[in-house]
Amino acid sequence: MSTREMKCVIRIKGLQVPNVPSGLIVGDGAGGNLVGGILPGASNTIAHNFGCGVVVDLxxxxxxxxNRIFSNIGPGIDLGKDFGPTLNDPGDTDEGANHLQNFPCVLRFPENCRMLIWTRIRMLMAVI
Structure with missing residues (x-):
């Protein structure tokens, strides 16, 4: 599956109506999917959902x-369908949804800068 320029937002008479439970669910062990992309116009808007923005189940x-993921009641991205953050761990060798990849940690936000943020993600790199 590949998505581009998708909007997971429902509007009725100008009001935003949330999806229930989440905006987008990648489930049943699905793998190798692309949601968004790096080319112009490839991003998606996933917002205003009762649950998470995106759930990767297995x-x-x-x-x-x-992707632009914002204003969801739950986390923007949830790995493992537990409706909460998956804690970061050293080495990141977990089994589970997207191998329970660690989320980025903001290291530094330079003064007088509104766009540049340094982050780090600790994860195991593998060549398959």
Whole structure:
């Protein structure tokens, strides 16, 4: 599956109506999916959902790239369908949805800068 320029927002008479439970669910062990992308126009808007923005249930190698995910009641991205953050761990050798990849930690936000943020993600790199 690949998505581009998708809007997971429902509007009725100008009001935003949330999706229930989440905006987008990658489930049943699905793998190798692309949600968004790096080319112009490839991003998606996933917002105003009763649950999470995106849930990756079981599969691996699901890429969530350059999406606008905001204003959801739950987390923007949830790995493992537990409706909460998956804690970061050293080495990141977990089994589960997208191998329970660690989320980025903001290291520094330079003064007088509104766009540049340094982050780090600790994860195990593998060549398959």
């Amino acid at each position: 599969g691996t190698a699901n890429a969530l790239l350059s």
